[in-house]
Amino acid sequence: MQEYALDACRARQHGEPPVPAPGAHDWQMIRELRGHLHCRAALAGRPARGRLRGALLRRLRPNR
Template sequence: MNALHQYLFDTYRATGLGEPMPPAPGTHDVAVLRAVRDRRRIERVVAGRPARRGVRTALRRWLSPRSC
């Protein structure tokens, strides 16, 4: 069963019981990703590391051609 099937079952159940409808799948994805990003930034600051460019710098270092 995927997220859409579960959503349809929950919607059907909520309609029958008179409860509010559940949010559609993916509704809060952006908010969750932002919260994870903010949490990681806070953890980096508390650990004494720079709070910016962590992922970007690592990706650039990983994807750039290496000079031998």
């Protein structure tokens, strides 16, 4: 928290946009990590799950 306060103060002094608050992008990071792990699993030959699998199935079977 102290590092955030120092970064925010420094950004304000230099006229830069404020830094995001701690925890502001946690869910986005988790989604990106999950997508990365699914991609690695697919490249390794393991079955894809979740959104990636659904997107692939929709591409392969558009009539369903």
